[in-house]
Amino acid sequence: MSTIAEATEADADGIAAVFAPYVTDSVVTFETTPPTADQWRAKIRDRAWPFLVLADEGKILGYALATPWRPKPAYRYSVETTIYLAAEAAGRGHGRRLLGELLKRCEEAGARQAIAVVVDSGNPASRRLHAAAGFTDAGVLRRVGFKHGRWLDTLLMQRDLG
Template sequence: MLEDEYERDRRRLPRHLRRRPEPEAAFAFSIRPAVRADIPDIREIYNYYVTNSVVTLDEKRWSHKRWSDKFDHLQKLGLPFLVAVSPNDQVLGYGMVGPWTGGSGVRYTVENSIYLGQAATGKGLGRALLEALIAACEAKGLREMVAVISDKGAEASVALHEKLGFVEVGRMGRVGYKFGRPLGTIYLQKSLSPRKQPSWWSRLINR
């Protein structure tokens, strides 16, 4: 029976005899610190955006070594690098922060990045990752978080950051160029509530 025919027959029955539609399964995930074994999945998620979008201005896909180096660097600094995983531990998305550009005077400020696998978009995962990342940064004693977002194709990311207290603090036009068109960047910033002093700067200068 075709789906529309089934629906018409269902509506002819008294309400108390109608079969209720099957509820959709809940989207299950958990968030944990990234480990080295997650790097291949992280790499594939990021490289999708490199190849298919202007969310990142990178034009070349990242290699496994480049991601390994990034992972090691953030581990040495003790900065948050989180992954959202399915019940079978498949990486669905990731979020991380890195040092903000500059010297020791900006050691309390970090820049965040969040990317989701295509099958995990639109399910609240981005918000959960960003909330977890904010909490992890506050636990590290960080004071400011900055997001640098493309001004084309990343409207959902801008909206998400604003919902979680980020405020637009500036824009730069035509600073990037990808897929044959100029692109700008939007800067958003959130003040955190640090709970202890950060230690990552001393790890950086003493390693």
């Protein structure tokens, strides 16, 4: 049975392993170099909003985190959500559970708006996941990223939290 918990520094290697294939083999993230486990440990230590892991018998199957939407003080109640699952965890309802728990904890922590930035040509499952969690389309930013030899758009999706 998989569990959802707050990320700890001990989870950094598993988080790095989940995320690396998305960086190297896809366009669903604009990262071009996979963050190291030490970089993930720093993110876990320095977080202001929830950072969750999905694990089964100690193996990290995915993670979800919220970060400040923008650094200016007036944005302090808005967060950007991020969620990634290991390939073997996809299509089993884990994404809905993990994103749902993240949104619940963000609201409890005082967030009022959640924003997802989805690469529109990367992974249509992400758009479906966010729509199922109550996110609606808020706009498209055209040709804002260049990765693997092509220009990419991002779809902004937004959900009211309270």
